[in-house]
Amino acid sequence: MNALPTLRRILLLALAIFRGNSFANFAGDAQTKKKRLSGLGSVLLFVFLAGYFAFMTGGSALALYDLLAPLQVQSLLPGLYVSSSVLVVFIFGALYVLSVFYYASDVDKILPLPFHPEEVIGAKFLVVAAYEYVFVAGVLLPPLLVYGVKNQAAWSYYGLLLGVYLLLPLIPLALATILTMMIMRFTPLTKNKDRFKVIAGVLLLFVSIGFSYVSSSLSTRSGADLAAFFSARVEQTARLTAAVFPGTAFAVGALTQRSTLGSFGQLALLALVSGAALLFLLAAGRLLYFKGVIGLSTAASRRKALSGDELDRQLGVHAQPHPIAAFAVYMQKDFRILVRTPIFLMNNVIMNFLFPLFLALPILGAGTQDEDIRQLQGLVQGLVDGTDPQAAPLFLAILFGLIVFVNGTNGIAESALSREGSQFYIMKIIPMSYSRQIAAKLAVAGAMGLAGTGISLVLLVVLLRLPLWFFALCALTIPGALLLPNLSGIIFELYWPKLHWDNEQKAVKQNLNVLYGMVAALVFAGLAIAPVIVLQLTLPAAVILLVALPLVLSAGLLILLRRLIPARMQAISP
Amino acid sequence: MIDLQHVSKSYNGKIQAVDHIDLSVQRGEIFGFLGPNGAGKTTTIKMITGILEPDTGSILVNGHDIVKDPIRAKRSFGFVPDDPNVFPRLKAIEYLRFIGEIYEVEPAVRRQRISQLADRLGLSSALGDRIQSFSHGMRQKLIIIGALLHQPAVWILDEPMTGLDPKAAFELKEMMREHAAAGNTVFFSTHVLDVAEKICDRVAIIDHGKILLCGTLADLRARTTEDASLEAMFLRLVEQESEHTVPTPSEPAARKPRFPWGKLK
Numbered sequence: 001m002n003a004l005p006t007l008r009r010i011l012l013l014a015l016a017i018f019r020g021n022s023f024a025n026f027a028g029d030a031q032t033k034k035k036r037l038s039g040l041g042s043v044l045l046f047v048f049l050a051g052y053f054a055f056m057t058g059g060s061a062l063a064l065y066d067l068l069a070p071l072q073v074q075s076l077l078p079g080l081y082v083s084s085s086v087l088v089v090f091i092f093g094a095l096y097v098l099s100v101f102y103y104a105s106d107v108d109k110i111l112p113l114p115f116h117p118e119e120v121i122g123a124k125f126l127v128v129a130a131y132e133y134v135f136v137a138g139v140l141l142p143p144l145l146v147y148g149v150k151n152q153a154a155w156s157y158y159g160l161l162l163g164v165y166l167l168l169p170l171i172p173l174a175l176a177t178i179l180t181m182m183i184m185r186f187t188p189l190t191k192n193k194d195r196f197k198v199i200a201g202v203l204l205l206f207v208s209i210g211f212s213y214v215s216s217s218l219s220t221r222s223g224a225d226l227a228a229f230f231s232a233r234v235e236q237t238a239r240l241t242a243a244v245f246p247g248t249a250f251a252v253g254a255l256t257q258r259s260t261l262g263s264f265g266q267l268a269l270l271a272l273v274s275g276a277a278l279l280f281l282l283a284a285g286r287l288l289y290f291k292g293v294i295g296l297s298t299a300a301s302r303r304k305a306l307s308g309d310e311l312d313r314q315l316g317v318h319a320q321p322h323p324i325a326a327f328a329v330y331m332q333k334d335f336r337i338l339v340r341t342p343i344f345l346m347n348n349v350i351m352n353f354l355f356p357l358f359l360a361l362p363i364l365g366a367g368t369q370d371e372d373i374r375q376l377q378g379l380v381q382g383l384v385d386g387t388d389p390q391a392a393p394l395f396l397a398i399l400f401g402l403i404v405f406v407n408g409t410n411g412i413a414e415s416a417l418s419r420e421g422s423q424f425y426i427m428k429i430i431p432m433s434y435s436r437q438i439a440a441k442l443a444v445a446g447a448m449g450l451a452g453t454g455i456s457l458v459l460l461v462v463l464l465r466l467p468l469w470f471f472a473l474c475a476l477t478i479p480g481a482l483l484l485p486n487l488s489g490i491i492f493e494l495y496w497p498k499l500h501w502d503n504e505q506k507a508v509k510q511n512l513n514v515l516y517g518m519v520a521a522l523v524f525a526g527l528a529i530a531p532v533i534v535l536q537l538t539l540p541a542a543v544i545l546l547v548a549l550p551l552v553l554s555a556g557l558l559i560l561l562r563r564l565i566p567a568r569m570q571a572i573s574p
Numbered sequence: 575m576i577d578l579q580h581v582s583k584s585y586n587g588k589i590q591a592v593d594h595i596d597l598s599v600q601r602g603e604i605f606g607f608l609g610p611n612g613a614g615k616t617t618t619i620k621m622i623t624g625i626l627e628p629d630t631g632s633i634l635v636n637g638h639d640i641v642k643d644p645i646r647a648k649r650s651f652g653f654v655p656d657d658p659n660v661f662p663r664l665k666a667i668e669y670l671r672f673i674g675e676i677y678e679v680e681p682a683v684r685r686q687r688i689s690q691l692a693d694r695l696g697l698s699s700a701l702g703d704r705i706q707s708f709s710h711g712m713r714q715k716l717i718i719i720g721a722l723l724h725q726p727a728v729w730i731l732d733e734p735m736t737g738l739d740p741k742a743a744f745e746l747k748e749m750m751r752e753h754a755a756a757g758n759t760v761f762f763s764t765h766v767l768d769v770a771e772k773i774c775d776r777v778a779i780i781d782h783g784k785i786l787l788c789g790t791l792a793d794l795r796a797r798t799t800e801d802a803s804l805e806a807m808f809l810r811l812v813e814q815e816s817e818h819t820v821p822t823p824s825e826p827a828a829r830k831p832r833f834p835w836g837k838l839k
Contacts, residue, residue, distance in 0.1 A: 194663075305699040306667065314667045314702075315674065315688065317681045329675035333664065340663040422659050428625045430676050431648035570627050 006119060013115065013123035017106055018130065045515070050134070054142040061143030065150045077147045078255040079238040082168065085140040086245050089132050089169045091207055093176035095200055096128045101177070102184055102293055103193065105502045111294065121285035125177060125278075132169045140165055144255065156260050163267045164251045170274040171247045174281040181285060184292035197342035205346075205354060247273040326432060330440040331447075337419065338412070338444065343504040344419060352410035352452040357459075380464050392470065393542035397532035399460070399474050400546045401525030403453045403481035408521020410452065411514035413445035413489030417497040417572070418507040424499050424574040434569040435562065438490060445486045453478060473543060480550025484524050487557040489517040494561075494568040524550075575601050575728050575759035576622060581631035582783075583617050591617040593783035594631070599761055599776075601727075604754045606774035607763040608804075610812055614783040615763040616656065619732050622761070623653050636727045649677065651728040652721030656736065656763075658713035662706035666697070666716050669705060670723065677724035684723060691719040694745055710737035718746065722753075729753050731762035735769060747773050771804040779811055786811050 061077060068074040101107075101124050110120060141161070148157050242249040250273065253266035312318060322328070338344045382388025383395055408414075416438075420427060427437055461471050492513040501507050508514060528550070532542050576599040583592040592614045599605040609615045620626040622633055624640045624647065633640045636650035660669055667688075674684035692698040695715040705713060714737050721729065729750070735743050750760045750773060764770050770777055771791065778788040787794055794807050 304702060306702045310702070311667070311685060311689065314665075315671050315681060315685050317685045319681065326675045326678065329672050333661065333668070333672050336668065337661060337663050422657070423661060425625050425655065426660065429623050429648060429653050430673075431645045432676055433645060574625060 006116070006122075009115065009119050010122035010126065013110070013119060014126040017100070017104070017110075017123060017127050050138055053138040057139060058142030058146050061146040062150070065147060069150075074147070074151065075256050076235070078144060079235070079252045081140055081143045081147075082164070082248060082251045082255070083237050083241040085136050085168060086172045086241050086248050088139055089136060090172040090176050090245070091204065092135060093128060093132055093169075093173045094180050095204055096131055097124075097173075097177045097180040098184075098197075098200060099505075100124050100128050101180065101289070103197065107293060111290075117286045117290050118282040121177075121282060121289055125173070125281065128177070129169060129173060132173055133165075136165065136169050140168070154260070156263065157255070160254045160263050160267055164254055164270065167247075167267070167270050167274045168251050171277045172245050174274075174277040175245065177281055178284045178288075181288040181292055185288045194340065194342050198345060201342065201346040202350070205350065247277070327436060327440055327443075330432065330437060331444050334416075334441055334444045335447075338448075341419075341504055343508060344415075347508045348410050348412045348415070349448060352406065352412070352448055353455060355406050355409070355452060355456065376464065380466060383470065384465075384467055389538070390536060392473075392539045393532050393537050395466075395470070396473055396477065396539070396542050396546055397529040399457070400477045400481050400528050400550075402456060403449075403478060404485050404525045404528070405521050406452050406456060407445075407449040407482055408485035408489070408517050408524070410445075410449060411489075411508055411511070411517060412448050413442060413486040414492055414513040414517035415498075415508045415511050416441040416445065416490055417493040418499060418501075418511050418513065419504075421499055421501055421504075421507060422574070424497070424572070427569070428574065435565045438494075438561070438565055438569075442486055442490060445489070446482050449482050449486065450478070453482065476543070477546045477550070480547060480554055483554035484550050484557070485517060485521045487554055487561060488520045488524075489513065491557070491561065491564065492516045492520075494564055494572075497572055499572070499574060575599055575603075575636055576605075576761055577632075577634040578618075578622070579632050581618070581621060581628045581633060583614075583621060583626060583629050590783050592621070592628075595780070595783070595785050597778060597785065597788065599759055601759055602754055602757055603775045604750055604760040604773055605762070606770035606777040607761065607780065608765075608767065608770055608777055608808060609763075609780040613781045615780055616732055617783075618780070619730060619761075619763060623651065623730060624648060649724070650726060651730050652724065652726035654714070654717050654721050654729075654731040654734050656732040658710065658717045658737070660705060660713065660717060660720075663704060665702055665704050666708070667701045669716065670701075670720060673720040673723050679724050687723055687725075688719060691722060694749075695719065695742055711739055711742060714738055715742060718749075722749070726758070728759045728761065731760070733764060734762055735764060735766050767803075767805040767808055777804070779808055781812050 061081070064077060064080075065074050068076060101121075144161050145158075147153075148161065151157075238248070238252060242252075247270050250266045250270035254263045254270060257263045257266060306314065316325075319325075339349055379388065379391045379395060382391035417424065417427075427434070430437075457471065457474055460466060461468075496513055498507060498511045498513070501510075528546055531537060531545060535541075537545060576597070578595055578597040580594050580596060581592060582590070582594050584590045595614075595618065597618075607615050607618065617626065621628045622635060622640065624644050627641060635647040638647035638650060640647040661672075664672070670684070670688050673679075674681070674688075679687070688701075689698070692701055695718065697712060697715050697719065700708065700712060705716065708716065714734070718734075721731075731750075734746060738746060747769065750762070754760050754775070774791075776788065776790050777794070779786045787797065789797070791804060794804070
């Protein structure tokens with residue numbers, strides 16, 4: 001096969017695939033000026049988030065350098081960040097590969113086209129690699145730039161860093177791709193696509209939780225202790241990653257060797273191994289990819305007839321007639337779609353319940369040595385024995401803010417219409433008023449939020465040993481704290497629903513309303529906490545502010561919604 | 575049963591999809607709504623079913639105004655869209671329970687009708703499966719069951735034959751005949767002129783958003799002064815209309831080519 005035309009076809013296909021997943025899709029098809037602006041907003045948001053992430057990783061490298069330099073072990077830093085990047089690429093890469101190679105909506109369109117397997121694999125690999133480069137740019141570049149500046153490295157170091165950055169993701173990504181292709185080819189896991197997506201997503205969440213737990217544990221160590229910990233663990237981790245991902249040692253060598261020639265030699269070796277990995281990937285892909293992907297878009301089913309009893313039960317034949325049966329069945333429909341669609345389950349439902357866990361882990365991981373935790377416990381003590389009159393109102397405001405935040409970030413109300421997608425027309429043709437349908441959607445969001453909130457509160461009460469009377473006060477704030485973010489979320493949806501999507505992911509992950517919901521939740525939380533701190537409110541005043549005011553505001557939003565719903569729903573064209 | 579008076583709809587204020595149409599479909603009638611791609615059929619159906627609001631005019635379904643009294647109007651019809659896209663993550667039986675509750679069909683009645691319709695359309699063994707595992711035709715059948723569950727006075731179908739196997743297509747035609755024979759109305763759009771010719775009591779031909787002709791087949795033949803097939807009359811009418819209509823630059827690309835089966839010789 002001629003290499004140049006093949007490369008050209010790979011690039012063309014990669015561009016076509018990439019366009020289908022580009023930022024423009026954040027705001028639907030970028031046809032109108034409004035949508036183009038919205039797409040631009042998404043890019044700006046991404047740049048802002050990437051900048052923030054780079055600031056965080058760069059900042060961590062700065063702190064670590066100052067910690068390790070006195071012990072003369074700062075040269076461990078490139079090893080640490082190279083190993084971290086390799087692991088990040090491998091873990092996230094496997095999931096990206098799953099999504100781009102197997103579950104993307106373009107798979108069925110590409111398969112009938114006259115492409116060789118290696119062309120499809122090459123193009124899809126390029127798409128995944130592009131995402132990974134963005135990600136690695138945040139994990140690897142800022143810390144190692146900081147390291148170079150602090151270490152007064154020569155100019156050649158920055159050239160080598162660029163080379164390492166470009167080559168490093170290739171080997172772990174190629175391995176992740178081959179591993180995923182083997183799983184998809186040989187295991188029965190893939191028969192149920194939805195279940196597989198959920199399992200993969202949950203695994204990723206556990207990795208994140210583990211990371212959160214480890215970071216909070218590390219943050220409690222003292223300087224010398226941490227430096228000793230790093231010297232021991234970083235070398236061990238670097239050895240392990242070098243063994244699993246060939247080439248890692250060359251990358252570290254290129255950045256740490258004293259001789260420039262030796263460094264470039266290491267980079268050349270990294271390039272050689274990476275090239276070999278890519279060739280191996282293409283060869284493996286020829287054998288594995290098409291056999292694993294063909295037929296994947298068809299969902300499995302039992303095709304087993306329901307018995308008469310089952311039919312009776314499923315259709316509620318013996319159920320007592322109930323005036324709210326239609327409302328309940330509408331809620332049930334919404335709930336089922338929410339929990340059975342892997343993307344919605346991961347992003348809306350599980351995150352809603354994981355948030356309390358994310359909250360508890362730093363408290364559990366940090367133990368009693370952490371300064372922040374000691375302050376928190378001091379505040380609780382002041383609340384329990386009444387020695388600090390500011391403790392109870394402040395704590396109540398913080399918990400109110402937390403409930404608002406949990407409900408504003410789960411994105412359930414903020415994607416309530418968008419999740420309907422092309423089935424939105426059903427909302428228009430069924431004989432149920434739009435207000436009632438929206439109320440059912442709000443009820444689902446509220447019930448989910450209440451469950452997440454309840455777990456958060458119980459965890460906090462147990463972990464921080466909060467008194468029960470205070471728990472009761474917190475419970476009083478729940479109605480307002482639930483209503484405010486959910487009502488504002490549904491208003492965003494009524495104005496800017498994202499109905500035109502070909503992939504469920506776009507309804508929640510590329511939906512600006514979810515972001516607006518988060519911002520609104522932060523504003524509501526800030527508006528509740530700020531007066532308590534600034535005006536040093538007493539407990540009764542704080543209770544009035546946090547219970548009554550949100551309810552009054554929510555009542556206002558409800559009145560607004562009642563007026564908005566008929567006109568806005570009529571205006572939305574499916 | 576269906577009454578459209580001076581109904582118009584434009585998109586973005588530029589593209590006139592439906593242009594002041596009047597249409598009346600009576601009880602017991604099977605009414606075929608024909609026209610080339612982009613003629614305004616689906617837009618008209620979307621307005622009748624409340625998916626879109628007309629810019630001007632009024633639409634009555636079973637005597638209820640779809641804009642002013644939407645809930646009663648919606649209770650009166652069952653709708654089968656051209657794209658049978660319904661909640662893929664629900665099981666078929668869950669979807670039918672949803673429809674049954676929303677349209678307030680008595681549980682025992684809904685049980686009996688679902689069994690009967692599913693048997694007839696060959697869907698009984700798939701009722702416990704998720705809709706996402708269904709083929710296009712199976713989804714179409716499921717929506718047909720859902721649309722008939724509350725025995726609507728008006729049954730509206732948009733390109734209903736697409737994706738159906740010959741047996742199911744035959745059953746559907748029979749069901750349309752039975753529905754009309756029971757004193758109800760069937761209103762459907764189609765490209766399949768043979769079907770329209772065989773089962774419709776009356777047809778209307780729409781192009782460029784205007785009704786070109788409306789009546790029984792005998793009326794149509796009388797007006798075109800020849801004993802031609804519906805297909806021949808349709809092609810002649812649409813061709814004449816396109817000769818009289820100067821295309822405007824704002825017309826959407828979707829309207830071309832004008833005929834799904836190619837240009838007339």
